[in-house]
Amino acid sequence: MEPEKLAPHIEEISRALGGKLSDEEIAEELQKYLDVYKLSIPMAKRTIVKRHGGDATGFSAGFQRKLAEIRPGEPNVDFLAKVLSVNTKEITVKGEKKTIMFGFLGDDTTTLPYTAWEIEELPLQRGDVISVRGAYTREYQGRVQINFGTRISIKKEDPSMIGDVPIAQGPPKVVTVKQLRESMGFVEVKGRVLSIEERDVTVQGQPKKVWSGVLADETGKVQFSAWSDFKLKPNEVVRISRATVKAWRGIPQLSFDDRADLTKILEKFPSAEELQATGLSLISEIAARGGATDVTVRGVLVEIRDGSGLIMRCPECKRALQKGMCKIHGRVEGFPDLRIKAILDDGSGAVSVVMNRELTERLMGITLDESMQKAKDAMNFDIVKDAMDEQLTLKLVTASGSITADQFGLSMIVKEAQLAKVDVKDEAERVLVELEAQE
Amino acid sequence: MNAREVAWRVFAEEYNSSTLEHSGEGEKPVSYIVTPLGAKVNRMMVVGVVTDIEDIGEEGKQRFRARISDPTGQFYVSAGEYQPSAAMSLSKMSPPAFASIVGKSRAYTPEEGVKYLSIRPERIREVDADARDFWVLEAARSTLLRIEAVEEGLNMPKPTVGALMKLGYAENLADGVVRAIEYYKDIDTDRFRNSVRDALRSILPESKEKEHVQASATKHKAAAKERPPPETKEEELHEVKVGADEEDTVLKLMESLETDPRGTPWERIVEAAKAKKIDKVRLEEIVAKLLDKGEIYEPELGMMKRI
Numbered sequence: 182m183e184p185e186k187l188a189p190h191i192e193e194i195s196r197a198l199g200g201k202l203s204d205e206e207i208a209e210e211l212q213k214y215l216d217v218y219k220l221s222i223p224m225a226k227r228t229i230v231k232r233h234g235g236d237a238t239g240f241s242a243g244f245q246r247k248l249a250e251i252r253p254g255e256p257n258v259d260f261l262a263k264v265l266s267v268n269t270k271e272i273t274v275k276g277e278k279k280t281i282m283f284g285f286l287g288d289d290t291t292t293l294p295y296t297a298w299e300i301e302e303l304p305l306q307r308g309d310v311i312s313v314r315g316a317y318t319r320e321y322q323g324r325v326q327i328n329f330g331t332r333i334s335i336k337k338e339d340p341s342m343i344g345d346v347p348i349a350q351g352p353p354k355v356v357t358v359k360q361l362r363e364s365m366g367f368v369e370v371k372g373r374v375l376s377i378e379e380r381d382v383t384v385q386g387q388p389k390k391v392w393s394g395v396l397a398d399e400t401g402k403v404q405f406s407a408w409s410d411f412k413l414k415p416n417e418v419v420r421i422s423r424a425t426v427k428a429w430r431g432i433p434q435l436s437f438d439d440r441a442d443l444t445k446i447l448e449k450f451p452s453a454e455e456l457q458a459t460g461l462s463l464i465s466e467i468a469a470r471g472g473a474t475d476v477t478v479r480g481v482l483v484e485i486r487d488g489s490g491l492i493m494r495c496p497e498c499k500r501a502l503q504k505g506m507c508k509i510h511g512r513v514e515g516f517p518d519l520r521i522k523a524i525l526d527d528g529s530g531a532v533s534v535v536m537n538r539e540l541t542e543r544l545m546g547i548t549l550d551e552s553m554q555k556a557k558d559a560m561n562f563d564i565v566k567d568a569m570d571e572q573l574t575l576k577l578v579t580a581s582g583s584i585t586a587d588q589f590g591l592s593m594i595v596k597e598a599q600l601a602k603v604d605v606k607d608e609a610e611r612v613l614v615e616l617e618a619q620e
Numbered sequence: 621m622n623a624r625e626v627a628w629r630v631f632a633e634e635y636n637s638s639t640l641e642h643s644g645e646g647e648k649p650v651s652y653i654v655t656p657l658g659a660k661v662n663r664m665m666v667v668g669v670v671t672d673i674e675d676i677g678e679e680g681k682q683r684f685r686a687r688i689s690d691p692t693g694q695f696y697v698s699a700g701e702y703q704p705s706a707a708m709s710l711s712k713m714s715p716p717a718f719a720s721i722v723g724k725s726r727a728y729t730p731e732e733g734v735k736y737l738s739i740r741p742e743r744i745r746e747v748d749a750d751a752r753d754f755w756v757l758e759a760a761r762s763t764l765l766r767i768e769a770v771e772e773g774l775n776m777p778k779p780t781v782g783a784l785m786k787l788g789y790a791e792n793l794a795d796g797v798v799r800a801i802e803y804y805k806d807i808d809t810d811r812f813r814n815s816v817r818d819a820l821r822s823i824l825p826e827s828k829e830k831e832h833v834q835a836s837a838t839k840h841k842a843a844a845k846e847r848p849p850p851e852t853k854e855e856e857l858h859e860v861k862v863g864a865d866e867e868d869t870v871l872k873l874m875e876s877l878e879t880d881p882r883g884t885p886w887e888r889i890v891e892a893a894k895a896k897k898i899d900k901v902r903l904e905e906i907v908a909k910l911l912d913k914g915e916i917y918e919p920e921l922g923m924m925k926r927i
């Protein structure tokens with residue numbers, strides 16, 4: 182690879198190593214990893230940083246993200262954005278006066294507020310397009326805030342790389358339940374309260390009351406937490422303005438307190454029963470939302486995973502035993518259980534699903550006792566998994582439950598599942614008619 | 621996010637017309653075949669008819685090659701010792717049979733500009749006709765979504781991932797569409813729309829009949845006078861499309877090219893056919909027909925030979 186192309190990578194390695202190696206040394210080593218060992222650039226960079234005792238954990242792979250993908254609480258983010266506004270303010274930190282810079286950044290996905298804590302050598306101007314490495318994020322009023330600290334590296338780019346970006350400010354965004362995303366700022370959403378309960382919780386050592394439940398419109402359902410008593414009752418239809426969206430394990434949740442405006446409305450709205458019966462969701466849409474409460478997906482079980490079948494569980498903690506051993510309690514007399522761990526894929530995305538004994542028995546048409554008997558007869562536990570593999574792999578299944586997201590993708594603890602039967606003909610005819618109507 | 625690669629539902633025609641490979645970023649870069657409609661295929665799922673299975677194992681090592689037809693073309697599948705589950709399933713199957721396959725996309729590039737696409741299967745199961753019909757429906761739907769996304773992209777002065785996402789397309793599709801437009805330039809979406817329509821018709825018996833009557837009415841007016849309407853079977857439809865004289869031309873052509881006992885490379889046939897004013901798409905139809913009839917076969921991927 183040409184040396185000039187390696188320059189930004191060398192700079193990044195140097196930064197991660199805190200100047201332990203000279204640029205020439207890094208260049209030589211990087212070249213060796215790339216040309217001799219044929220490592221990929223990110224891998225080579227990581228290896229060099231680790232080898233010289235640098236911190237490779239927060240070390241970015243030089244991977245720029247869209248602003249809409251950035252989450253609160255990230256220690257190291259890289260992105261390309263346009264500077265939409267630049268303001269300065271004098272603050273007092275530990276008795277010392279200091280000037281900081283703040284404003285908005287934007288790209289073609291969203292706009293976010295930023296604060297620059299060290300403004301020397303940061304000649305930011307409105308309209309600049311900058312590539313940023315090593316920023317960190319916080320949450321502020323339900324919105325991601327980007328911070329430029331001491332580790333920041335900013336490079337000016339060609340301003341035409343990002344076109345005009347409107348600043349998202351002013352009134353709350355009016356959205357449907359399905360459109361709710363983590364950290365989108367103030368939102369206004371309308372829905373029917375499907376359930377609500379009062380709970381006592383402790384927040385930062387203080388006892389507090391929270392009213393939590395499920396709100397639904399025709400696009401989906403969302404968990405909400407009201408931190409102030411709005412005297413909400415089940416089945417009421419309400420418009421909530423100036424709420425914020427937080428995420429619990431990736432699932433967007435609505436949160437609001439006395440800053441919010443809540444109006445009870447009497448217009449026509451789908452009944453609780455209609456809202457309860459969720460339609461099918463696309464896995465790609467759930468992935469874009471970062472998870473979802475109580476949804477139904479339909480797809481093919483593309484893989485029955487290890488850990489499926491007949492397993493033994495620890496009587497103390499119910500963990501699955503590995504060769505008769507519990508990770509926590511050592512060798513124990515386990516009790517048998519059945520489960521399915523599989524990947525369900527609907528063509529738009531994939532979700533890892535776990536089904537309990539009851540669901541497994543129903544899908545397989547065999548009880549736990551019968552499975553135990555079979556395994557004993559064959560003197561082999563694995564035959565239950567083998568049978569599962571034979572019977573369920575590549576079968577079409579409908580599954581309902583909540584879907585959560587983490588770095589390994591989406592997962593669902595399945596509440597309800599069955600083999601799906603689809604009236605292909607009707608649906609195919611409908612698609613064909615639509616297609617022919619376009620011609 | 622290390623999310624699992626989705627199993628794309630893609631018709632053979634779209635998959636086999638891909639010539640763009642793309643490698644992702646990160647520690648373990650994922651390789652993709654980017655189709656002309658912007659599907660970034662690493663994993664895929666196909667349900668079709670297994671038309672033949674060949675045991676090509678050597679020295680005690682298992683290896684099977686299979687061909688699977690969908691309404692638009694054929695997929696090539698190869699399973700060896702590193703795909704034990706799929707190889708096992710193939711060893712037990714006897715064609716013709718409906719089969720469902722999930723596997724990884726593979727491209728073989730013997731020389732610059734030539735690509736043969738196949739599937740390296742992870743799992744294969746024999747299924748019923750209902751499962752096949754459902755797959756055709758799903759593949760049709762997802763192809764239509766991609767056609768729509770590509771058309772939106774082609775209408776933009778400079779399509780971007782962000783702009784497509786704003787229209788509601790998922791990020792991986794938006795990214796694939798931007799790459800497809802950049803690489804394939806003018807994408808003939810009508811061609812794919814037509815094959816979706818034909819595929820849907822193929823799983824709806826009544827409309828197939830209607831289509832057939834129309835086709836024979838317009839194309840074979842003269843012939844229809846002399847003989848009663850032909851049997852309403854799909855086979856017949858192909859008969860209408862690919863004339864026997866064209867098949868003859870291609871067979872003769874292959875005979876003249878055949879110097880190597882292993883067969884003739886596909887691209888040489890394409891070249892020679894061009895001289896006879898048979899374009900590639902047409903040639904593919906004729907060759908598919910000849911393969912079906914058993915007049916020719918493919919001794920190895922990319923090679924054609926007369927029987």
